[in-house]
Amino acid sequence: MAEENKENPESLSRRKFLRNTGFTVGGLAVGGVLGSLLPRKKEEKVAPATKAENFNQALMYFTPEQFQLTEAATERIFPEEESGPGAKALGVAFFIDHQLAGDWGFNAREYMQAPFFKGEKVQGYQGRLRRRDIFDIGLRELQNHSMTVHKKKFTELKEEEQDAILRDFEEDKVNLTTISPSGFFQMLRSATLEGAYSDPLYGGNRNMDGWKMRNYPGSQMAYTDIIDKDFKKINPQSLKNHLNH
Template structure:
């Protein structure tokens, strides 16, 4: 989708979310491409990408968490609406974000292995951490099912069959907290989805996201370099070809 047809370009998105300065916003929804304050015109829909990612190594990108490709495809289209392809580079699907999220949900992230998960469960303040009785895996399962349910209820179509503007309408309803969910708000799910999308776009490719380090290339991030010693005294900007952890271990 061309950014000229969108209310907010990827460049504006990076500025408002802090990505341009190398940070990710935690907590509230700030400047997301999907938002009820953004006007958009429908554009082309993206389809799920190939099953080979990374560089200089093979990665296991088979589905580890999702039991059906139908649920995985709903996730894929939702992430693509949050970070769509434009003239600056690939979107979430092209960067392998859906595979990153699938793999994360199958591990400690999805099980909340590092969070305290005992009651009481109350609505926490913005300064507090994870408050839901549900694990992230359970929230994603419910949230994706709700995305499909909303699509069928509003348009009598599956989520992946909708036009981009229709997908945005549903995701915006989640962002506003308007979609009923059990033991968690739809806003909470949207925040998890958006954060996971960003993490998948800019992670090391060894985690099955940031395919071919395209996310890093768009930001000019060098990745993992052995040393910057030769260029420390250089007064000019030096551009490095990014390296992932895997490419370093295989060199």
Template sequence: MSEKNVPILDKRSSRRTFIKNSGLTVGGVVLGGALGSLLGKDSSTQTQETAVHSEATASNANIALMYFTPDQYRITEAASERIFPKDENGPGAKELLVAYYIDHQLSGAWGMGSKEYSSGPFFPGEATQGYQGRQNRQQIFEIGLKGIEDQSLKTYEKSFIDLSEEEQDAILSEFADGNVKLKGISSAHFFGVLRTATIEGAYADPLYGGNANMEGWKMKNFPGHQMSFVNIIEKEFTKIEPMALNSQHKH
């Protein structure tokens, strides 16, 4: 990750270091709750989803949104690109369709928090306890995205998507540091949720909407979902072209 992206990583870290060191926590292995809402789809739905994703890869104008409004999508796309920007290592969040992934996750159980306890009373939690509020992720994103746009208009008199990269970074830094007042949540918490979802969208199986063309995996030499390693398990290191879940349903 480029060193100018202060909200994302310490300035001492590079995106190359981040990619090398993050393999145990991403890559479609421990993404858990954010992936759950689509696991129940039958093969016909998967085929339809794959077709939409392929079309979306070619042109973001053709994306079929499931939760976001077009404006919310564009803000998410711009913000996630600053969190995971395109550089010499490979594509950024925009080309990986991270915002498309987030849109789909928000439309399901993860977005609605349907598997989480959400009844009161609500009390401020300790830092080690995580989020203790009443808003689900759909509401958190609605509040947070509106906050990004409002802060942009207040600071630069321009929409967030029309800002320069440096100006967008400055806005997101304010959110990451918790300096922007939002209704019901802290800006730092929203930024944390956005950042986590961005990383998930870059590395999750393409079946869920992001990681377009498995480019996120290719940057990490992650093999994806192979049926077997029997033929190479006792051989020298072998570089394998990644396979997505939907590739195993093509009969």
């Protein structure tokens, strides 16, 4: 009978794994109270906690291919220079991804009912497609144009070749029937600049480096302690700094 109660090494290993990572419920790892319900032998130790990941740098809408394409394109629009990092290092593609996953991507705060007419440039976008749809089409066509011209993916091109592909979109030299090439480029360019200089809370401007390049103080709570003093350089603050207090 004693032999029947012994657990084989495989079950012991599985139980130890579950204790150290949390129960797996519906595909999600759950720790905390549920994890503490599993019995633990005295000689077994819990693995030390690892440093928390930055979950703000995680995809919410893009596929990995779309993200890589956006990262490469935005880097050419806002390249790294001596003055500071470019779009890739600033996390601009994450910013755009998060915006497309939210109200901006759904055009949630805009009137989107028919009839639809081609508006003047001063009127802004007047179409039926949501921004997330425009990005889906635009990125796909950007890749297609790259394959047509160079037989290579956009991410495999040299910098000057990527610039030429983007310029074709900017100057409406790509024949598209679903979206305006220049309209997509302008939307991508605007989103790139917003991602470089927005509050890091929204995924871009990593480490506030975009602000540091411009000596911009960011989201300060008040200036009452320095307003009557000589000019001084202020370390920028993010909205995240205030949320943590």
